[in-house]
Amino acid sequence: MALSKIFTLRYYAQNTGFFLLLFYFFFGIVPGGQILSYHYTLIKGFTGSLDFLALVCFIWLLYNLKCMMFILNALSAKEHLFLYGTIGLLEGSRKWKTWYWLHLTLYTPVLVYSGLAVLVALKLQFYPQAVIILLFNVLMTIFPLWFYDRKVKHPGTTSFLARWQHRVNKTFRKPLWLIYIYELLNNNIKTLAISKGASLLVIILTCSLMGGEYDERYILTGFLVCLLLQSLIVYNHRHFDDLYLSLLPQLPLALWKRYLQMGLTYLLLLAPEYILLIYRIMPAAAPLHLLLIVVLGVSVLMLLRSLLYFPGIDQDKYFRWLLLIIVGLLFLTLARLYWYGVLVMQLSAYAVFLSRYYRYEAPLEKVD
Incomplete structure (x- = not known):
């Protein structure tokens, strides 16, 4: 008792x-x-x-x-x-x-x-x-x-996991684009596991309900739902940068390299979804469509992260932009204009990143 x-x-x-x-x-x-x-x-x-x-x-x-x-x-x-x-x-x-x-x-x-x-x-x-x-x-x-x-x-x-993490910290030098992924795996594993579990469930349901005939629009619609589930992780990325990486813009690194590193971060973040989705649709999907899925997912998250460099983008405004982007992509998907959507997102994300990165200032309440 x-x-x-x-x-x-x-x-x-x-x-x-x-x-x-x-x-x-x-x-x-x-x-x-x-x-x-x-x-x-x-x-x-x-x-x-x-x-x-x-x-x-x-x-x-x-x-x-x-x-x-x-x-x-x-x-x-x-x-x-x-x-x-x-x-x-x-x-x-x-x-x-x-x-x-x-x-x-x-x-x-x-x-x-x-x-x-x-x-x-x-x-x-x-x-x-x-x-x-x-x-x-x-x-x-x-x-x-x-x-x-x-x-x-x-x-x-100490636990085996704690000892393993300590050993990794001592022996593995993390590149800049891996720091946020490492933070998720160490201190936000619950949020990461929930979002990934929900995304993988959506992919399995999408592929199961599609039936025997392959339809790329059906797959992309389900994948957009997965991107919705990852949006909170992207929003928290700004909070993490504000708290721990506020001096990052002072490093001598070209802006295009910073943009590329951001893309690598989200490419790795979406790796579980990519692996499962490609595994499920590999026999039927064309290689070009597999590339489209990879580029589309990374482009959406890069655009969302770039928008967060605007001042005054709180959580409400962020999710309004998110829904606007997802709805716009949904219409382009139904019209089979996939690559136009990717092109518009990449150009928009890079333009915002180029103009706002060095002008962004973290709110004081986020760094105190």
């Missing part, structure tokens, strides 16, 4: 907003009479496609890591130091049962839904998928126990 108050009850209390949003997504967006058919269709979709199932398993993995980090952080809190003298004294099967039950109480939402997915997969005779889901969740409930036990036995040691 004491462990439930320390871990389980506190976990669900701290993540009330997260679970309310999750509840709305699974039960609030569909009429009450269609909830069963909605979930049956959803489960049928990801159990019938290995790519979709891989993405769902990745999302479950992220949730499992969320549970693990909560327990490890709780063990590191000063007010919970007494746990090392209680749980640390347990031995044998009792110790492992305690850790297993504790982790299971946090992982239960995924476990319940994955159990329903196994039943649906068996009903539809998707036996390999059912085995994959079953084994995956068994692994998700077992491998965290080693980390908990190690934390109790070695409370003062």
Whole structure:
């Protein structure tokens, strides 16, 4: 009971907003009479496609890591130091049962839904998928126990990830265009994972709903939705530059090289979407169209970042410009005028970057 108050009850209390949003997504967006058919269709979709199932398993993995980090952080809190003298004294099967039950109480939402997915997969005779889901969740409930036990036995040691990051910082010299990507991977991994997971889900749904006949307009429309999901990361890029890289314009670097580095940053940022999308459409898409997708995505993000060099572009104005650009590209996509859109975006982005980069001044409230 004491462990439930320390871990389980506190976990669900701290993540009330997260679970309310999750509840709305699974039960609030569909009429009450269609909830069963909605979930049956959803489960049928990801159990019938290995790519979709891989993405769902990745999302479950992220949730499992969320549970693990909560327990490890709780063990590191000063007010919970007494746990090392209680749980640390347990031995044998009792110790492992305690850790297993504790982790299971946090992982239960995924476990319940994955159990329903196994039943649906068996009903539809998707036996390999059912085995994959079953084994995956068994692994998700077992491998965290080693980390908990190690934390109790070695409370003062740093994690493997922290040691790895420290070693990378010492041995790897990051170029300028990689600094923001490194920041996302270290301090904003949750935002990055959510945006990437949503984007990959959109790509899988787009390719699955397209059917057997390839239509580049259908693909590009879905890809524009992915770019919408990355827009907040681009907006935060300015905030990061204002806080940590405000002296960057004083470096002796040509302006065209700075512009090229910005393009490399967003090319790497969109790499997961490019890899999955090209993998899904490679047999049917022409090489020129694959190049179009790559250039289009980078051009949209470069234009959005360039617009942020204008003074007074707050979040509201930024999203107005974003919607205007996406709607304009949508009309050009429907008219098959793709390359005109890319040309207009690149010329506009470079013109704004050229005229505003050295004139931009970070607002004082952002750097204090």
